[in-house]
Amino acid sequence: MSASLGLLFLFFIFTRSVFIPLIIGVIFAIIGSVLIISAIKKSKKIKNLKSTGRIITAEINDVIINRNTTVNGRHPYQVICSANIDGVMYTFTSDDIWFDISMVVTGLGIRQVQVYINPMKPSEYHVDVENLKQYIGK
Numbered sequence: 001m002s003a004s005l006g007l008l009f010l011f012f013i014f015t016r017s018v019f020i021p022l023i024i025g026v027i028f029a030i031i032g033s034v035l036i037i038s039a040i041k042k043s044k045k046i047k048n049l050k051s052t053g054r055i056i057t058a059e060i061n062d063v064i065i066n067r068n069t070t071v072n073g074r075h076p077y078q079v080i081c082s083a084n085i086d087g088v089m090y091t092f093t094s095d096d097i098w099f100d101i102s103m104v105v106t107g108l109g110i111r112q113v114q115v116y117i118n119p120m121k122p123s124e125y126h127v128d129v130e131n132l133k134q135y136i137g138k
Helices: 002-052 102-107
Strands: 054-065 077-085 088-093 112-118 121-128
Touching: 002 112, 002 121, 054 102, 077 112, 077 121, 088 121
Parallel strands: none
Antiparallel strands: 054 077, 054 112, 077 088, 112 121
16 A cells, blocks of 8 residues: 555656646746747738838827836837828827937937828837937947
């Protein structure tokens, strides 16, 4: 009887020592896959908007700090801009920018950015801040 309990104990220890790291590994793999897939989808959306979207010029209203996101104790910046499209005023927010773009906007007097929008659905857009990055060398 004690031999069967010993085998049962060894089986229990072995399965716990193998399956717990396996389960943790699967969880991390799922999280990583979701992050990679969302990044790929976002880049495809931007590429699609740049190739088939309507380009508009929007006035820069403000440069804000996005306090909803923190990486290594730092918050990214976002450009808030607006444009009148077919008589309707739309406000657009850029993706996170990891440097202070406000010095470029105010110092050089840049007041406009290009925005790529889906002509059928203006809520799908991409604010192109790549041309602002050239002024600070990033």
